[in-house]
Amino acid sequence: MVSAFECVHDGWGVAVLVGVPNKDAVFMTKPINLLNERTLRGTFFGNYKPRTDLPSVVNMYMNKKLELDKFITHRLRFSEINKAFEYMVKGEGLRCIISMED
Secondary structure, X not given: OHHHHHHOXXXXXXXXXXXXXXXXXXXXXXXXXXXOOOXXXXXXXXXXXXXXXXXXXXXXXXXXXXXXXXXXOEEEEHHHHHHHHHHHHHOOOOOEEEEOOO
């Protein structure tokens, strides 16, 4: 995170942090990096707006124009939900689908 921010151009550079950092992650940089008008932004979803964008995503999926299934790394039963959290913490699970039916 720090390296990305410190590599952007003074005056107009922008670094965008995407996703969720490790819970112990710390962001430390020299104050001059901010004073040189570099910009740091963060996002979980990019510019995605669920309320307005989700219907088009559903339509793309239903019309087979968007392959979401290839992004699923694990399918687990609800009784295995703790395993899903373990995968997430270890960085082994991109997307886990939890089935409510056991």
